[in-house]
Amino acid sequence: MAELFCLLILAAVIGYFQAKKTKVVYHNGKLSTIGGVQYIIGWLVLLIGRIIILFLFNFTVFKEALYLGKGHLKDEIILLVSNSGDWLIWSTIAASSILYSLTLYKDHPEIKEFIHTQVKQKRQDID
Template structure:
């Protein structure tokens, strides 16, 4: 396992737990995680995609998009020390957990027979089979859900909060 693979989950954990304190709005937070998710998805795509994998991907993307929208709806946009900030709070974390549970349910639904075989084998073989199924489902599927939820989160905040829209328009004008 390379260093980047070890650092990325740590960074995601920090980004999630930063949701409990007012976090100043900046462009990186709105585009950084979606770009990272898209990059990791693209870089770990399998060479061939069959219909079952595509169906699983579509289900995961829809689920992640719904979670991203709900996360944005529960996020508060406030001014903290005269700076535009967001606070996701406990809803943000709970929805990440719900997204993970949904991912496991979708994985189970698409690999039902494999899971049932693992359950019937029992004991140590059960644990090994389940670990194999979860770990071999592909990093790109996980990263695609992170990208989808992050993109919808950012777009929903942009759409629903005029102060965020104004912030980005001001940033663009300053660049010109």
């Protein structure tokens, strides 16, 4: 649980950082976001942070494998990375995306207006 908590905090911070650096523009009559290099850097930091957290929470396993020899360490790394759980990956992506979306909604009135217009239109379609 502690590993998940650390990953969710990291993902939330990355999502917030990405949204703060994102530009919102109208292009060809459509609302678009431009993340730029900072957006990609955010995903790289999230990936590297995930690997660091994975190693920190499994340090004793790696330490023992290192003691047993080079082949054991390689096997443990492959096993741990491949079996770290898809749910961990998806939960970090979800946390990052949620904070990214909420921050864009809060900071950019054009996004807020677009969402409100879409919701209003859907309600009218239902009625």
